[in-house]
Each structure stands twice: as C-alpha cells, then as structure tokens.
Amino acid sequence: MTASSFSSVPDSAFSIFAADSADLITFLQTDDGKTKIEALNRILQPLNLNEITLYRTLSSEWESWSLSDTKLIGPSSDSSQRIDEILTALTKDDFYISPHELWIRIEAQPWTLLHLGHRQKAWQENELMLIRQLQQFTAAHRRCLSSHQNEIQFFHEIMDQIPTHLWISDAQTHEILFMNQAMKDDFQLDAPEGQPCWKVLQRDRQGPCRICPLPDLLTKTEKGLPHKHWDHRNTLNQRIYRNHDSLIHWTDGRLVHFQHAIDVTESHRLRFDADTDELTAIPNRRAGLRRLEELLEQVGQGKLGITAAMLDIDQLKVVNDQFGHQEGDLLICRISKTVSQQLQQEDLFFRLSGDEFIVVFAEKRFQEAEAVLNQAQRQLQIWSKNERKAYRCNFCYGLISLPANTQLSSSTLLSQIDDAMYSQKRLLHIQLKDSEKAQMQLNDYRGEVVFSYDSAYLYDALVESTDDYIFINNMRDDVFRYPQAMVEEFGLPGQIVRNAAAFCGEKVDPDDKAAFLEANQIILDGRATSHNVEYRALNQRGEWVWVRCRGKVVLQATAVLCCLPDSFLT
Numbered sequence: 001m002t003a004s005s006f007s008s009v010p011d012s013a014f015s016i017f018a019a020d021s022a023d024l025i026t027f028l029q030t031d032d033g034k035t036k037i038e039a040l041n042r043i044l045q046p047l048n049l050n051e052i053t054l055y056r057t058l059s060s061e062w063e064s065w066s067l068s069d070t071k072l073i074g075p076s077s078d079s080s081q082r083i084d085e086i087l088t089a090l091t092k093d094d095f096y097i098s099p100h101e102l103w104i105r106i107e108a109q110p111w112t113l114l115h116l117g118h119r120q121k122a123w124q125e126n127e128l129m130l131i132r133q134l135q136q137f138t139a140a141h142r143r144c145l146s147s148h149q150n151e152i153q154f155f156h157e158i159m160d161q162i163p164t165h166l167w168i169s170d171a172q173t174h175e176i177l178f179m180n181q182a183m184k185d186d187f188q189l190d191a192p193e194g195q196p197c198w199k200v201l202q203r204d205r206q207g208p209c210r211i212c213p214l215p216d217l218l219t220k221t222e223k224g225l226p227h228k229h230w231d232h233r234n235t236l237n238q239r240i241y242r243n244h245d246s247l248i249h250w251t252d253g254r255l256v257h258f259q260h261a262i263d264v265t266e267s268h269r270l271r272f273d274a275d276t277d278e279l280t281a282i283p284n285r286r287a288g289l290r291r292l293e294e295l296l297e298q299v300g301q302g303k304l305g306i307t308a309a310m311l312d313i314d315q316l317k318v319v320n321d322q323f324g325h326q327e328g329d330l331l332i333c334r335i336s337k338t339v340s341q342q343l344q345q346e347d348l349f350f351r352l353s354g355d356e357f358i359v360v361f362a363e364k365r366f367q368e369a370e371a372v373l374n375q376a377q378r379q380l381q382i383w384s385k386n387e388r389k390a391y392r393c394n395f396c397y398g399l400i401s402l403p404a405n406t407q408l409s410s411s412t413l414l415s416q417i418d419d420a421m422y423s424q425k426r427l428l429h430i431q432l433k434d435s436e437k438a439q440m441q442l443n444d445y446r447g448e449v450v451f452s453y454d455s456a457y458l459y460d461a462l463v464e465s466t467d468d469y470i471f472i473n474n475m476r477d478d479v480f481r482y483p484q485a486m487v488e489e490f491g492l493p494g495q496i497v498r499n500a501a502a503f504c505g506e507k508v509d510p511d512d513k514a515a516f517l518e519a520n521q522i523i524l525d526g527r528a529t530s531h532n533v534e535y536r537a538l539n540q541r542g543e544w545v546w547v548r549c550r551g552k553v554v555l556q557a558t559a560v561l562c563c564l565p566d567s568f569l570t
Contacts, residue, residue: 152251
C-alpha cells in the first residue's frame with residue numbers, strides 16, 4: 001500500500017481513527033481473514049460495536065471471520081437468503097444500513113462483505129462518517145490494486161512476446177518470481193514460479209550452481225546496480241546461452257536477480273568451425289594468433305608470464321612421398337593429439353601451418369615446458385614402436401620464455417621461436433645423417449632406377465650454372481643423376497643414386513658437414529629456391545678438395561639442378 005493509494009481521501013480522515021495507520025494498511029493488504037478482522041477491530045474501537053464479521057465467497061460457500069475465531073460455514077437457507085438480500089441491496093450502493101446493523105461491500109470479485117452490529121437504536125452521524133471514510137479507503141485501494149494488476153498483466157504480455165529468455169529470481173533464496181513464456185516453452189515448464197532456479201533450470205543440482213553469477217554481483221560495489229555478461233552451456237538441453245545478468249529492485253523494494261539469456265548455440269558452432277583446424281580439431285592459425293595476441297597483451301601488462309614453443313614435424317614430406325598423404329595426415333593428427341594430452345586447460349595450442357604448431361604455456365618456466373614436450377616425444381616413440389611405423393614419428397621444437405611485463409609483438413615472437421626451432425632441427429638433421437650408413441640406404445636399391453626429367457627445364461639450369469659438373473635431384477623420388485666424370489672423381493656408386501645425401505655426407509669434411517647438411521635442409525624445407533655452399537670433400541685419391549656447390553630449385557619439376565666448378569681449391 002503506497003501513499004498514492006489514498007490520494008482521493010482527505011488527509012483529515014487519518015485523525016478520526018483511534019488505531020495507528022499501520023492497522024489500516026494491514027486491513028487493506030493482508031489476505032488472512034483473522035488478521036484482517038483483528039486490525040479492523042482496532043480501527044473501529046471508538047464505535048463500541050458488538051459484532052464485526054467478515055464474509056468472503058469460497059467457491060459456492062462463504063468463509064466468515066469474527067472477532068474471536070476463524071471458521072468455515074456452509075450457507076444455510078436462512079443465511080443464504082439473508083446474504084442474497086444484502087447482495088441485491090449492495091448492487092445499488094456500497095452500504096446497506098438498518099438501525100442495528102450495517103453491511104459494507106469491500107470487494108466484488110470475490111465477494112467480500114463486512115457486517116457491523118450496533119447496540120444502539122440508530123447510527124450516529126460521526127460513526128457513519130468514519131465508516132464511509134473506511135469505505136473510501138478500501139475503494140481507493142481497490143482501484144490502486146486493480147491498476148497495479150493491470151500493469152503487471154501488461155508487463156507479462158510484453159515479456160511473453162519476446163522470443164529470448166527472461167526470468168527473475170529472489171537474490172537471497174533463488175526462488176523464481178517471473179519467467180516469460182518463451183523460456184517456459186523451451187524448457188517445457190508449466191509453473192516454475194516459487195521454485196529455486198537451480199532446481200528447474202539445471203540437471204541434478206542439490207543447491208545453487210557453482211557458476212552462479214549472484215555471489216559476484218552481490219559483492220560488487222560499483223556505482224549503480226552491477227551487471228555481468230557471460231556464456232554458458234545449459235546442462236538440461238545442452239544449448240549455449242549468452243547471459244546478461246543484473247540486480248534490480250522488485251515491486252516490493254527487495255533486490256532481485258534478473259537474467260536475459262540469448263541462445264547462441266548456432267553462432268558458437270559457426271565460430272568453432274571457422275576457428276578450428278579441420279584435420280586436427282584444434283584452433284587454426286587465425287584463432288590461435290588472435291588468442292596469442294591476447295596472451296601477449298596480458299604479459300605486457302604484467303598479469304602473467306609465458307613460455308612459447310614452435311613445433312615442426314620431422315620428415316613429413318618424406319612420409320607423404322613414400323607412404324601417401326593419408327599416412328602423413330595420420331602422423332599430423334597423432335602428434336597433435338599427443339601434445340594436447342600433455343597440456344593444461346589454460347595453455348594455448350594451435351596449428352600454424354601444414355607441419356608447424358605453436359604451444360604457449362601459461363605460467364611455466366623454460367625447463368617445465370621443455371619437460372612437457374620431451375614427454376610428448378617419448379609418448380610418440382612408444383606409439384610408433386607399437387604401430388611398427390617405418391618412418392620417424394617426432395618433432396623439433398624451439399622454446400622462448402617471456403616473463404611478465406615483457407613487451408613483444410606476435411610476429412617478433414614467432415620469428416624468434418622459429419629461429420630457435422630451426423637451430424634444433426639443424427642439429428637433429430646432422431645427428432640423423434651421421435647415424436645413417438650409405439650402404440644401408442643403398443641396400444633398398446633393386447635393379448635399375450629409372451630417372452626422368454623434363455628437358456625443357458634443362459636450359460634454365462645451364463644458363464644459370466656454368467660449371468663442369470652438373471647434377472640433378474628429383475625431389476619427389478629423392479633420386480640423383482651425376483655426370484660420369486664426377487662419379488669417377490669422388491667414387492660415387494653410379495650415375496643414378498637414390499638417397500645420395502647419406503652417401504655423400506660421409507665424404508664431407510667433419511668440420512664442414514653442418515654447413516653442407518644445412519644447405520640441403522633449407523632446400524628440403526622449402527625455405528629457399530637456390531643455394532650456394534662451400535665445403536671440403538674427399539676424392540678418390542684421398543685428397544681433401546674445396547668444392548663450391550650452387551643450385552636452383554625448379555618448382556614445376558620439383559627438382560634441384562646443381563653445378564660443381566671444375567676449379568677446386570687445394
């Protein structure tokens with residue numbers, strides 16, 4: 001009951017009642033008949049009435065409350081006839097007066113009547129004035145209540161037309177106070193009002209949800225009522241909702257929780273598809289770089305430190321060429337899955353390119369990150385052994401640690417870990433070639449190896465290379481063709497040799513082997529289309545001679561054309 005409810009009643013009316021105005025508010029607002037009649041008795045105490053009875057229809061019967069008790073009485077023929085007469089009289093006026101009694105209509109729906117009994121033979125004017133003022137208050141309250149109910153009904157109709165989810169709950173008890181029809185339909189709820197939200201909107205909950213935003217909202221001290229935006233997957237229907245939560249004041253002044261939830265399941269699916277690498281199901285380059293920028297911003301703000309790594313799959317091209325691209329895809333997926341299993345939820349892992357991945361360890365030191373990657377490599381070795389793979393299942397990696405407050409762009413970071421990764425790859429390549437024996441590689445040779453090339457590209461190589469020894473490498477088959485003079489000079493197995501790098505590597509001076517292998521690796525990795533390297537090689541006469549090797553990659557033929565000068569430096 002608000003002050004505006006009495007706007008049509010003179011202010012002087014309050015002074016007529018002996019009781020406090022709180023009794024009047026109790027009488028008007030309470031639904032409990034006994035409480036209502038007790039408050040009314042205190043209000044009408046100056047009249048010295050001998051009967052105060054309140055009647056209210058209940059289905060086809062009448063409830064009645066007197067000053068002393070509360071009871072339900074069925075309509076007898078006498079009382080029904082008497083009440084019918086009173087109701088007929090009250091349809092024309094809100095009062096029915098006789099010398100010893102007075103009937104007042106309080107409500108029409110449901111019918112509520114007040115019967116007052118008087119000991120005197122006639123009612124005094126001041127008594128009737130007081131009762132009329134009481135009637136005016138009840139009429140004003142009825143109009144206010146009717147207007148308020150209309151406003152609530154209008155509010156419900158508007159909210160029910162909105163296709164998103166809207167609901168309100170008590171901030172302390174989590175009791176649902178309102179829910180719009182769209183949400184009721186989606187969750188197949190009939191009357192959720194009065195029940196805890198966690199009981200009807202989540203699965204198998206025994207109390208408030210762990211992710212409930214209310215505790216956070218209630219502790220915020222920001223200016224105005226706090227609010228929060230967040231996404232959440234519902235446990236009942238597995239749909240994803242973007243929730244907009246806030247605290248508002250309810251109609252009775254208490255603080256309540258209001259949530260506006262929008263179904264974003266489809267947009268999440270589209271975003272996931274757009275941000276996910278199709279082969280490995282981990283974030284792709286675009287999504288990964290976006291997240292990397294966010295992490296680097298936090299590093300620059302001093303919020304965390306990271307260790308970043310670049311991973312490069314060993315010999316993926318060899319696997320694709322010799323075992324097929326399906327086997328190459330299997331290798332990519334196995335390495336991706338194995339590395340993912342070693343990471344924490346807060347770590348970032350995404351595919352940068354065909355055979356390169358980026359890992360960002362949140363709050364891990366260099367040694368800790370290195371241990372994680374080494375463990376992944378051990379797991380890959382076990383898998384490769386169990387599956388009896390005929391190729392190397394491993395990766396090279398480079399690591400860089402960035403402590404908090406480090407200012408670094410993503411492009412600079414990628415460049416630095418790329419350099420660190422290729423340093424390790426060069427060392428691994430040298431170790432791998434040292435462990436291979438040329439004769440073991442040549443044992444795979446059976447019969448004559450057919451070598452073919454497109455002569456249309458020969459001229460380009462000749463005009464760019466003017467040395468005596470010209471040899472060609474078909475990169476698809478890893479087959480070399482050497483001139484006979486070079487075969488005789490260096491004791492090569494023949495003019496056509498498969499996997500010649502393993503054989504020729506043994507003829508390179510140990511001090512020059514790193515430069516020799518690195519030049520070859522750069523070509524194999526596709527990082528350059530030409531090379532120029534000098535090294536010492538052992539000829540058939542047991543002499544170490546200086547050799548300058550220059551070559552060019554002809555991409556259309558996937559071949560490398562190389563030339564050795566005939567002027568050796570002794």
